[in-house]
Amino acid sequence: MDRGLRRTRLVALAAVVGLGLTACGGSTIKDKETKAGAAECGDLRIAVNPWTGYVSNAHVIGLVAQDELGCNVTYPDVKEQVGWQGMADGTIDTIVENWGHDDLVKKYIDQQGAVEDAGLTGNEGIIGWYVPPWMAEKYPDITDWQNLNKYADLFKTSESGGQGQLLDGDPSYVTNDEALVKNLDLDYKVVVGGSEAALIQSFKSAEANKTPLLAYFYDPQWFFSEMDLVKVNLPEYTDGCDADAAKVACDYPPYHLNKLISTKFADSGSPAVDLIKNFQWTNDDQNLVSTYIARDGMSPDDAAQKWIDDNQDKVDAWLK
């Protein structure tokens, strides 16, 4: 035929020969083995909420379930509320770090009975207002809330309309900040940042440029291994002082983080149920894994594997 066709044929021939050569060099499929006993556990779908500490919990549990119990683990990325909804409609099996969420507890555990509490994770959650280290050094008395008004001018920004700026985070986070500012008579305005990324980047810039910043933050959190943020002390928390959301004038309570499991999954008899219920570790453990992921850039599975290798005794305790 014409030249174009002949050339194309040549290319095709070259491709076939090339392929043949590559095939000789490659290994065959049989060389790769599948994980043994995959049928025993079945699927395990661990919701992954959007903060790094949570990712650590999820992947440590997931990796143990996969390697020791032979589960087929998947990690759907969802926000807290979507995760709860997913447990109710059967598309999610478990949430492995839950911060309170009284409204969701009421709806899904008390009313619908679709979700069960699976015990504490051992992590203590702290919420509060933080300043970058350079500020705590320069203005040592700033860590007492009663001195905040004295420094309000420092925190003025183009967003805060003449008052000091208190930067808040992702809307899904638990917060009383607007009520606190009002009830403690602080000359501040709550400005919503919108995400964990916004908060961390703000702290980074503030420390690098020595600019003032007062922001909502929380622990456990990998970022503390990078920067020693200093907490501002609010009036001490006493039982019930936060009962009326509009009248709160005290610090956040310490949160005992827990795990959740969908009722359907709990009744399924999967060996992973016991693993999730037994899982417990400390803030330091979690921060270590989170640092591997966020600061050292390891993949969540590699980070989890590294921690598991170093802490086999703790893992064994979950599996007993």
Next chain:
Amino acid sequence: MSVVAAPPVVSSKEEQPYVDPERNRHTGYKLLAILMVWLVLWLALRGHQTRELGLQDKTGFHDWLNEVRDWVQLHGADNWFFGGVLGGIADFFNAVFEFIQKLVSVGAFPRPVPEIGWLGVVALATWATYAAAGLRATLLVVFSLLAFGVTGLWSPSMDTLIITLFSVLLCIIVGLPVGVLMARRDRVSAAITPLLDAMQTMPSFVYLLPMALFFGIGAACAVAITVVYALPPLIRITEHGIRSVPETTVEAARSMGMTQRQLLWQVQLPMARRTIVVGINQSTMAALSMAVIAAFVAGPGLGPLVNSGLQNQNVGVAAVPGLAIVLMAIMLDRTTTAASERTSKGGGIASVSGPGVMLAGVVLERLPRWATEDAGKGEKRPRLTAAGRSSLLAVLLIPVLVAVWLSRYTLSLAEFPDVSNTPVLKYLDGASLAQDINDFTDWLVPAVDTFTLALKDDVSNWLLNPLQSLLADSPWWVMAGVLIAFAWTVGGWRPAVVTVLCEAVIFGTGLWNDSMVTLTMTIVATLLTMLVALVIGVAMGRNRRVDVITRPFLDAFQTIPPFVYLVPALALFGVGRFTAIVAAIAYAAPIATKLVADGIRGVSPTTVEAARASGSTAWQMITKVQLPMARQALVLATNQGLLYVLSMVVIGGTVGGGSLGYIVYSGFTQDPLFGKGLAAGIAITAIGIMLDRIARSAAARHGR
């Protein structure tokens, strides 16, 4: 003196041939009067009756929406529609997705690898593209697919591709008949158009949760939300294509005694085929732009990778899958474009950017891109006969099948090999690319952030705050009156009526004050977008080389998921409304710039020559000839810029944009705020439709 003064008046009229000075001056006076009244009322009454609502406060309407949601959630599973029909559809979607996924993307149990390995997929795609779209597109496809593999993103890229193509297929199945029906029945068209408007302007975060309720999280839900967003462009363009078939042709066909059915199949559809393919192209782009949003309901693919990079403040890790999405967009775009050029042998690409298809994402760029612009040259090659072509394709199928077979049984051809230790290729590995991007960001941010932060403060203090005070601190009825008067002055009674209706909706959502704050940001962002678009667009329109260099960057910014550049934007501009505005400009400026450039280039060369001959300077040429004559394009660019800006409101809410965007996002993340978030989404839609209709009427009045 008076004798000398006469000629300049005449000449100045000639320089602005398209301006009716009489009417223009009137409009100007009227607008000035509105502004004066507004300022006086603002001074006297500011801060009163602004209808401000605290972040956690709700109205009865919001609570009612919550109750509806709760009811659906409790009874949905037993309901014949929610549980039966939608549940069935969800199962079907999931099954299809998993089937294709096991075919090309993930291990098909008990095999550790997919049924067809990467080599087989590449071979099949190459063959199919060559058959449908020609050699140039084929090379691009091969390059893109290999790039996905080399960067270590083979499996997530395949997942995103599956979701995108499956969604587009559904769009075609649903959209084509609807588009045809709308073209034939005006009443159907009038009924469905507002629905399409709403589907395109409603922020996706509003319907993520309800969709997750109906379809469960995962692939089915991702497909569902993608279809919602990608369907309108296809329907609109199909309708436009059928309607654009010349009346005389239709008449001629009728007089030959054709039935309606014959007319459709033998005349209208074939003649509109090219436009319809353009519609499929636009639909595909829209579908791909949902890849990251879908990750919020556990949609598989590249989206989750972008999100997790963002979570860890790792720009590089977020950018690599983001760039893969850009590459995929370019690949699909060029392939469908090339395929459409093949379907008809006529030259020139249809530009369908008429006011009929003005809403967000539907404007058809004139697709002239650096890659396809000189495609016509290739026509000179002797073409194969039809028989030659099919025998060639048949012959080529043999190595393709061999490749598929090999990829089933050889590990290195089934699972894309890790290239991090291969010479040369290792620099293209995902991890090292991410590192390069991080190094660049780490160098850039400290170098310029004092300047950018000062810029943010200045713009916020001198432009944003005063304007926001004017719009949001005025009593609501003053603001409502101002908007109606404005719409009436620039566009006549039609947009004024639409404005009244939209205002009623916004008022009804209980979020008047927040809406005005969002409106302020939208206006500022649109102004800045147009500033950027004018500067770059004029340069592109006047100089071909600038165009060739700039266009790939515009394409990239138009398709890269905004989540990728949020972290550097935060580093440069801090948290606040201005950062939200910057993100909106980054997203909206490319489309506006392209439209301006096309408009400038569209000015008739004879006019430009004439002006040059009469001794115009470059500046005079731009301001007195090219810009006035490209006015239609400028209005269209402004309109598109505006709608693109508005579609970034919610994403802006995650970096300090506040107001409606933050409320929508809150509704997505906080159970008790669901209703309020939905209401905020409705308010955003109302703002979008109001601004769109005002701009359209203004364009119709003053455009020519």
